Amino acid sequence: MEIKKAKTVLIEDERVLCDMYRIKFELSGLKLLAANGGYEGLAMAKKEKPDLILLDIKMDDLDGFEVLKQLKADPKLRHVPVFLLTNMGEKGNADEGLKLGAEAYIMKSKTVPSEIVERVTTRLKNI
């Protein structure tokens, strides 16, 4: 698929990080729509039908696992690859996320924005 046309939704309630990833994606020529929190993210996903979703786990209104469950339950969104992008420890969380249907588990503190762009690009190319 053509990278320029691909649409990625970021569901993240930390404003600083949202802005940071948005800038990096835009500078890399990727389209990133940021949703502030779980409910907003779900609504955005339904509306925008993204090609990939970056999903935070620890969110105060609706946590990432719950969002993931609902995404996987939606026939129209079920096939959209989801990368969990989180600062929660990997222990237990990664397994649960993968079990629920996420494709990747990325630790924000261990991954700089350029690496995330790279992984997203690679994945989008394979769609």
Add this chain to the structure above:
Amino acid sequence: MIGLIFTILSVLGTIALAFIMLFNNRKSVIHITLFIFSLAFAGAIGSNYLTSYFTKAHQVLLWIKITMLFASVMTPPFYLFISNFPERKLVISPKKVGFTVALTVGSMLLAISPWLFTKVEISGDNVIASQGPAFFYFIVVFMYYLVRSIILLIRKIRSTTGVQKAQLLYILSGLAISFGFILFFNVVMTLIFKNSRLILLTNAAPLIFIGTVGYAIIKHRLMDIRLVVKRAGVYLANIIIIILIALLLYRLESAAFKQAIPPGSWGPIVLLFSLVIYNPLKRLLERIANKYFFTGLYNYQATLEGLGRKLTFTINLSEIVDSIIKTIKGAMRLDRAGVLLYDSTSSNYKIYRTEGFTESNGISLVRNNFLTSYLIQSRKPVLYQELESLQTNGNGDKGEIAKLKTNMSRIEAHICLPLLVRDKLIGIIVLGQKISKDAYTKEDLRLLEAVANQASIAVENARQYDRIQQFNRTLEQKVDEQTSEIKEQNTHLQELIKMKSEFLQIASHQLRTPLSAIRGLLSMQADGDFDKLSKKEHKEQQKKMLESANRLSNIVNDLLDAMELEGGYLNFDFAPVALDDIITAIMEELRPNYDKKSLYLKLVKPKDPLPKIEAESRYLREALENFIDNAEKYTNKGGTTVTLSRKNNHVVVAISDTGIGIPKTDMPRLFHKFSRGDKSSYQHTDGSGLGLFIAKNIIDEHRGTIAISSPGEGKGTTITVTLPLTQPSLPKQALKA
């Protein structure tokens, strides 16, 4: 010749017994009277023998007179003896004694006078003594005292109780046996069977009589005369029956076969015959005696067996003790019975159950150490009737025995029976006396000891069982207690583990979030990404880097503070501080935040200025700032009022906001690490979550208290901090120690 030897032996024996009795107690009236009686008896028998020994008429008359002289001194002393019995001291009136002595002297004088027996004529073997005019008077006096003695004896047997009754029974039995002896050999044998060879056995009568009477008053102890009579009776009846049968056979044979069997062979025949029938006959007689005269003994056996059966059926102490008391009391027909058991907690013998004892008397034996040590030592029952001899012959403390005697007599106890298990005295059975007032006999004691043995084992088993039950109960209870304690601890531990893991999760998340922002933004800067941004956007991102760094720094500092507070590593240097100054400074710092949201921030001071308080100003400020800062964070309309006041030795800081309030369910965990009210987390996730935890620890260090109240969601919150005016002069560490 044989007659002479027999008579001499009898006379000497009787005299010997008479002296033994006298030396036993030379001051006792009954000993003296019996001594006189015995001597007279011996004299009468001796002289009576000599009457037939002489052949000349004047000699015979002389010995008849001497015999009568002795005979006259026989019955009056015996009467005095019975009258005075059982007292050792003289209790009969001197008038009576004088009268009796006068009559006796009269009889004595008559005996040697020519008016009792006038003359003796001898024709061949026949000796005919002619009675004089005084003979009637003499016989009347003799018989008067004999009959009166016997009547008095029987009356006394009826009215007395216990040992005395037993002693009197001995005397009566002695009389009866010796009279029976005389009657049998003198009358039955001579008159009916025309056999006078055994008449010599009559001489044994005084021996039997004096022997039994002497035994009764000197040595008697715990022997049931009825048993002696029974045994003697059985043996005697056995011998008599054998002799009678032998004689009958001899007569029949002589009449029918004209002495076909030579008289010389009769000896071996009778011997063989008696060997064959002796034992079966004895058994038969014993059975008859047991059946008709001593039914009590049979009951005892049955009683013992019955009790044994009952005791094997139960392990319940109360039932066992009941059975023991009922059995003993019922079988022996006692007026009272009780059981004391050793109580290990008080190291004392305590009344377990009593029947018939007067409550008000108490059982004063309980604390009688002499009794218990004596029972342990002797392993034998203590009898009230024996305490006297114990007092004179025993080696125990005389005073203690006297005390025990008093105790036993006060509660009317007659026997203390030890319940022994090995050499431990586990209890005492205390018994009163028989309702019939009879004395306890050796047989009774044998039964009681047997019962006590059974009872000891049963009681000990029951107590062991009780102890095990008790132990089981305590054990169960202990286990239950400890289990629930462990469960509680376990729940607590699991809560702690959960809290710890939550803490780690949240702490790592809180640390990583600013860290990932700083690292991400720095990596973009290094990549030259920011150069592509507008100047404004570039500056914005740089500002965010700093904000994130600050946030990280705050969290790290809070974490470290919390750790130090928890570990007690922070050093609090208390010094006098003006609380309003601190509050004013905090308000100045936070006012811009309040202004931004258009919230008010007021300070209300008391009329009288507050005194300085002892505090660590740096930490106290941190804690209070946290509260006032929180109030702003969770308030969107209205504002915060800080009110200062004094209450006794404390100052009170009340921080009231008009914010979102706190639901009741959130209250308990507010001061935990990383805990926020559920609602609050919508809005402010950039805090460390440690603020309230740290604040509470700081207030705690100041020995202050925090109270939070909120009327409900949306109705605001009031945090009330109370701080003491002064702090203890000693350092905290020393206080803790």
